[in-house]
Amino acid sequence: MNTSEQEWWRGSVTYQIYPRSFLDSNGDGIGDIPGITSRLDYLADLGVDAIWLSPIFTSPMKDMGYDVSNYTDIDPSFGTLSDFDEMIAKAHKLGLKVIIDQVLSHTSDQHPYFLESRQDQTNDKADWYVWADAKPDGSPPNNWLSIFGGTGWQWEPRRKQYYLHNFLRQQPDLNFHNPDVQDWILNTVRFWLERGVDGFRLDTVNYYFHDALLRDDAADFRQKSVVDWNPYHMQYHLFSKNQPENLAFLKRFRALLGEYGATTSVGEVGESHHPIEMMGEYTTNKRLHMAYSFEMLSHSFSPKHFSKQITEFFRLAPNGWPCWAFSNHDVVRHVSRWKKHAEDPTALAKQACALLLSLEGSVCLYQGEELGQQETDLNYDELVDPQGIEFWPEDKGRDGCRTPMCWDDSRFAEFSSSMPWLPIKEQQRQQNMAKQDNDPESVLNFYRDMLAFRKQNSVLRHGNTRFIEDESALLVYTRGNTMLCVFNLSNQPISYQNTTEFNQCNKIGNTKIEGQKLVLGANGFAFLTK
Template identity: 55%
Template sequence: MTEWWRGGVIYQVYPRSFQDSNGDGVGDLAGIIDRLDHIASLGVDCIWLSPITQSPQADMGYDVSDYMQVDPLFGSLRDFDVLIERAHALGIKVIMDQVVSHTSDQHPWFAESSFSRENTKADWYVWADANPDGTPPNNWLSVFGGSAWEWHTARKQYYLHNFLTSQPDLNFHNPKVQDAVLDVMRFWLDRGLDGFRLDTVNYYFHDAKLRSNPPLAALNGKPAVNPYDMQSHRFSKSQPENVDWLRKVRALLNDYPGTTTVGEVGDDERGVELMRQYTSGSDLLHMCYSFDFLGPKFTAAHFRGKVEAFFAGGETGWPCWSFSNHDVIRHMTRWAPHSVSAHDLARQAAALIMTLKGSVGLYQGEELGLPEADILYEELTDPRGKRFWPEDKGRDGCRTPMPWEHGMLHAGFTTGTPWLPVKHAAAALSVETQNADPNSTLNYYRQILSWRKSHPALVTGDIQFFDTDEPVLAYRRSAGNKDLICVFNLSAEERTVALNDIELTLEPVSHNAALDGSSLVLGPNGSAVVPAPAGEGKVSYSA
């Protein structure tokens, strides 16, 4: 099936924190291979590997120094080949992070480019002269704080870095850079990889005129923790030239039937708009995700608005929705204020992500209901956290190791000292403990993933929202002659929802829900899925 990705479920593995096989405290490819049975038991379609390529690890692998080598920290190319072989034998596809908007400053390309203004790679990165007073060429800022420009004494010019100073941006206006990146992708596809998660997919191109960004129109009345959030990034990213480049990426992937791409759109102002643009038709990316569902908002209007905005006007693109990943506070902590029970919230989040129209991204530990870990300053490794502590504690709290075994040192993740600590709250939710409990969050994820596969309406069917008041979210999923009506109480207080013109029965994945005549009684964070004849039924809300 060449379109396995459409409506598929992708499980993100953060290799550093999945399983350590050699006792050095860092997860590795051999550890992932050892734990493939767990991933297979969930019933997911694909694994997304966060960066495993050679890197000085200044940004945990998102600073690549050699695109065609596995970092020894994680293993070898042989280990990679074994992982692909074993995963495929279990019916699981594998995609990997492709971090090509920037490299490490230790990459040979940058070493050559920075040596002089006259060499074969002189314009492979974004270089610019200083203003007459020595200041940078414009006001662009780095995501990690400070100017996005760093002075280089050998070239007597500034270079662009949207992230760390050690992560110089490639110049995608140069066709030779594009060709080199396509060669990198081809190398991994030839080894049997099933596609790529494209890091910072809207950062590839910058404004060729280097125009300064305007200020953001509104900051919601709060001063920004990071000055980056005070700008509208009109010129430093999300440029129109990106679309033609993405066509080249898709053309390459078309030479490898059954492969896929999912692009990460980092743009708070235009997230869904760019998702639509980058996936429209059949010659761009297969899927994109943005940060729209990776923040604190937990309202019916928010979920409905973003999904409807993506599919407005019969859009032909395809989204991949996620609630957690390696860059954000875990949703079990972000959305806890809307719940009195982690048990209920975990199931509601699973039911919601599994019934929205689109593909699904799950982050390791999500199936356990892991909360954000409370990381101390002296335990930090994330450069963002070190820069903006304590208002922004960085990303280490969502990156702590997987808890595997009850009562074991470091919950069975490593026999050494883990690179980040395994906190008690996570250890108490170990895979071993939850495997033994039929009512655990882990077993609920297995149940709902299996159930979802038996309902085509949920994989590729249409979605139609009902008009309901907060905090109730309700929509119909339809395909062929069998519809499903999905109803969620996004609050910690009981709600009653009237379903008219249909005979009520509850699908087995419903949680904290009961029938009362023609009404659903939804307890705190209750969720219900009700079969319905095609095109029938009305939903109304009553407190």
């Protein structure tokens, strides 16, 4: 196997599927694996290299599958292992790699090992989770908080101890300081490698280890006078996550994947203080293949913001590799997040596509992004996400980006034959696949065209980046020595005097060429070569 085949992930484009919302094949209102299989041709035609499935394992679904009760089986709502095998076989036949989500930092409280662990302090699994005694006054052992609100500790009367949960109380944290836990986790990963998966997206990859001394987290040094809507963001998480032991475990994980040839891993770095630095640290020295943070998933939309992420990553980790995304299942869809910077959401959707697919690194697209989908506006009584229910209305949770895929404009958008698990609103229904499929000016066909353009130009997958200008609303950079990329990140026209040797126009959007001058309209862009 040559290097390019071994490193297929470098510069690749992965399409994230949220299984509950992709396609329902059996009419129960929940998307499933046979539904995914039936639409793999659509994804192959779109032009992506791989698909990533959010969790499909057996789960009570307190956090939509991110609370796993069996790591080696499929949740019945999604199908069976046979369905999964059929999906893998068809994907590979179409030339698509398959990446699955691994939630390793914690399990469900219904996992058999936790049910045993919580019984007493002497059972075989007693040290498999993070347990600690109460303080003399009965309060939790330290000040660590849960992302979903309140303390990160839950009292268990049978053990007379607290257990740690960085997320919901139904998601107890595994004790990675126990070597047996690490070995077991790696064996569950091997199970899926044996079934033919090509890689893993690692959820909350910097949360695996906790400080063994249980020292208090500090107050966020950036916090001034404004109280955050979530107290979790008021701390600097020095000890509850981001521990140095993580790095050694990631080497073990990478070594396991290396036994299976052309596999990959991409880690989610959930960190607000030094995310780009951590992405670099986690993707060097034979740890992860790729990593991403929430920096590109934020509300920031300026030339300096985008140039900073790229520049800082490759400055800090010249041998590392990033994976960039503008939307996923945890954040407001980017066309809605950045709408104040555009006159027309369609123009913004196309520009965002062109920008993302021209960034140095690998890329992940979120389902529906290729249709220009926007955030669904849901009422409180329509929510199922615990984050939205807890923090409403300051934070409306993640349901708005998780509503079902719209395949046509019928009542249930051809997602299902019955009422979906989340509602489909009219705005989303109108941005459907069937309507855009044969429209040459649609967002969908622009994605197809841009994905083909990226494949045809290896410099967009592998060329180095040099930023020429990131002032005002103009973002200008070269990829390799052969391509110039120009973006107007505003809703007002801007001219760019191209005094370089790039004089051949390859692709433009809302832009006119007047000799050596580019006149970029609102959210305009251009790709030029020598």
